[in-house]
Amino acid sequence: QVRGELAMANAQELINKINEKCYLKCVPKPGARLESGEQQCLSKCMDRYMEAWNVVSRSYVNRIQRESQSQMM
Amino acid sequence: QVRGELAMANAQELINKINEKCYLKCVPKPGARLESGEQQCLSKCMDRYMEAWNVVSRSYVNRIQRESQSQMM
Amino acid sequence: QVRGELAMANAQELINKINEKCYLKCVPKPGARLESGEQQCLSKCMDRYMEAWNVVSRSYVNRIQRESQSQMM
Amino acid sequence: MSQPQFSENDQRELAQFLEAENAKARIQQTVHSLTDTCWDKCIAKVNNKLDRSEEACLSNCVERFLDTSLFIVKRLEDLRSTGM
Amino acid sequence: MSQPQFSENDQRELAQFLEAENAKARIQQTVHSLTDTCWDKCIAKVNNKLDRSEEACLSNCVERFLDTSLFIVKRLEDLRSTGM
Amino acid sequence: MSQPQFSENDQRELAQFLEAENAKARIQQTVHSLTDTCWDKCIAKVNNKLDRSEEACLSNCVERFLDTSLFIVKRLEDLRSTGM
Incomplete structure (x- = not known):
């Protein structure tokens, strides 16, 4: 349950960040509806943000592991 | 008392936001005192911010109500 | 212990702020290592930020004292 | 010190009251955060009145922000269900 | 487990100490937040020393920010008392 | 209401589990904050794929940010030990 x-x-935090960053990039002038071009931009932006999250996560975890190894030597 | x-x-949150947004807009180069032009700008900015707060609040509450109605149908 | x-x-908060502000200013394009020019910039930026912190702290404490004196008169 | 005694009925009413106040606080917090975002998007300079286009921008900004939020959540669910 | 016993005097001193530490923490938090705001307003590029105009800008930035805060609170009270 | 009884062993395992979950939550929070910073530094416009230079920028951005953090902490210690 804690894990859940x-x-x-x-x-939730990922959704909030994507919302903030991608709304800023893809909906510069909010109109009467979410245009299809805006929706395509949001889809792409969302995929890129999740890729970026993975790259950052990998780099950070690698770094932590390197540091903890070098401390044990 | 909870309500209070x-x-x-x-x-308090409204005051903090107005302070942040309107200081940024109206006092670009802080001098030895708050000039009367800056004070006028602050008054206007404050009124606009409170109007904006009301427009946003109305739109948001409307939206919540629409969504909760469409869910009940 | 509370004091500690x-x-x-x-x-910790000071370190976080310096990290945020000075990384932004001094490492515009992060490369394969922290270049010596970037390190010099970080040193200077860090010193300036701590000076700024001291100026702000002094001004703020002065102001609080002036206000509390004028309230007692 | 003795605890005050509440009937079950009192307790239920108190819980409802607190829940309603909590909901109100969450709504107000969202309104503060939306006003922050939409102020930056819609208000370039401070005039004597919000003009019609600024007001429309603010209201569209709220609606589109919430659309974006729903769009993201729905797309995340789609991605998950297609097993990506 | 037994609670340690404090005299009323000890308790009062402890409460005063904690209150003073709280006040110090609030002041430090405000200084962090003001330094953040005024750094962005006053320091365009990082030099070998804060020059006189940067230092004056920082100090004015603090004073004017607090003036702005008082101005807003006072005006809110005026608006309320004239029944707007 | 009676408290459930845990053996000392259960308690130790529970404490370890919670500590590990806490560490995971702190790491995820740092990843969110680093992604926020490095997204702004490295992604100018949204393409169909992260290209090589964007990916390198993100990874360097993380490494240099952490270097910066270590640099600051080390320099603070040096300043303190030389008595400034």
Whole structure:
């Protein structure tokens, strides 16, 4: 249950960040509806943001592991 | 008493946001005193911010109500 | 012990702010390593930020004292 | 010190009241955050009145932001269900 | 487990100490937030020393920010008392 | 209401589990914050794929940000030990 809450919090934070960053990039002038061009931009932006999250996560975890190894030597 | 605290927290947050946004807009180069032109700008900015808050609040509450109605159908 | 925690929290917050502000200013295009020019910039930026913190702190404490004196008269 | 005694009925009413106040606080917090975002998007300079286009921009900004939020959540679910 | 016993005097001193530490923490938090705002307003590029105009800008930035805060609170009270 | 009884062993395992979950939550929070910073630094416009230079920028951005953090902490310690 703790694990579930953690995953939820993580997904929620990811959604909030994507919302903030991609709304800024893809909907510069909000109109009467979400245009199809804006929706395509949001889809792409969302995919890129999740890729970026993965790259950052990988780099960060690698770094932590390198540091903890070098401390043990 | 809970209600009072809520109203207080709401007013405090509004004051903080107005302070942040309007100081940025109206006092680009802070001088030895708050000039009368800057004070006029602050008054206007404050009124506009509170109007904006009301427009946003109305739109948001409308949207919540529409969504909760469409879910009940 | 409370005092120690407070000093720690204060130092940590200062480090976070310097990290955020000076990384933004000094490392516009992160490369394969922290270049010596970037390191020099970070040193200077860090010193300036701490000076700025001191100026702001002094001004703020002065102001609080002036206000509390004028209220007592 | 003795605890005050509440009937079950009192307790239920208190819980409802607190829940309603909580909901109100969450709504106000969202309104603050939306006003922050939409102020930056819609208000370039401060005039004597919000003009019609600024007001329309603010209201569209709220609606489209919430659309974006729904769009993202729905797309995440689609991606998950197609097993990506 | 037994609670340690404090005299009323000890308790009062402890409460005063904690209150003072709280006040210090709030002041430090405000200083962090003001430094953040005023750094962005006053420091365009990083030199070998804060020059006089940057230092004056920082100090004015703090004073005017607090003036702005008082101005807003006072005006809110005026609006309320004239029944708007 | 009676408290459930845990053996000392259960308690130790529970504490370890919670500690590990806490560490995971802190790491995820740092990843969110680094992604925020590095997205703004590295992604100017949204393409059909992260290209090589964007990916390198993101990874360098993380590494240099952490270097910066270590640099600051180390320099603070040096300043303190030389008595400034």
